[in-house]
Amino acid sequence: MKITRDLIIDAVLLAVYAIAANPAATGLLIHEWVSIGALLVALVHTVLHWDWTVETLRRFLGKLAVAPRWNLVIDVVAFVAFIAVMISGFGVSRHVLLVFGYFAPGYFVWKPVHSISAVALLALVIVHLAMHWKWIATAVRTRIVEPLGARRGAAAGAAAPDQPCTDSPERVS
């Protein structure tokens, strides 16, 4: 159940992020609001893995395997990049702030910060996905592919005729 829940949250986060990461395709209005949604889903993702983060952080300076150590480093840097994207995003915001009657000074300072941190975040997300690829592949196979296959098999079995097959070897002989 926990794996299914995590898989759903992760899929939603990836989808929302993919939309937010392409402002030229969606337009700035959608980009700004969807990005805020991405922050909220990313927070849920962080909270769901909080125990792992605290435990790995506690053991970081002691005995710890290489993979979780690198996972934590990538995750922390990605977290900082995400916040940098969001803060600089408010600095260049054209729609969200205006809805509340505000604007942020320093557009030409925030713009490069936003671009650089967004590209860094994109690279870190890809590394994050690659590092968890085994879990993703296993979760997709066991929670989506296999149940779908089993359901399809059951449906095919239910649809099969009750009469015995006449060209089976037993019947022919």
Place this chain on the structure above:
Amino acid sequence: MKTIKAAVWAAVLVVLVGVAVYGVTALAAGSDVGLPERVTTASRCPVAGCTSSSCHGAGPAPEVAVGGTMVCPKVGCEAETCHASDRLTSHYNEPKTSSLNLWILGLSLFTIAMIAISLYL
């Protein structure tokens, strides 16, 4: 209870990192960066920093009228032939890195799709 505690800690971290990002940028940029300000009739134009009564708001900056001036966003000068006017007229609120993002995301989706297909077959 455990989840609420984790959510509070995550929110605190977001605020702390956000303040740090804002602080570092503000320190590096100086007075150009500030907290969001309420838009009023006397507000500086968010695009060019001018206080003209015919402020063009958050839209792309218009061509500077003959004899008119606009505070250069790059160095703060008020020359008629602003050398950074292209940044105002062409780069303001224009997503620039989207093509790179599309390429990286496209390749990633392609790889994921190939692995998914190989898993399924």
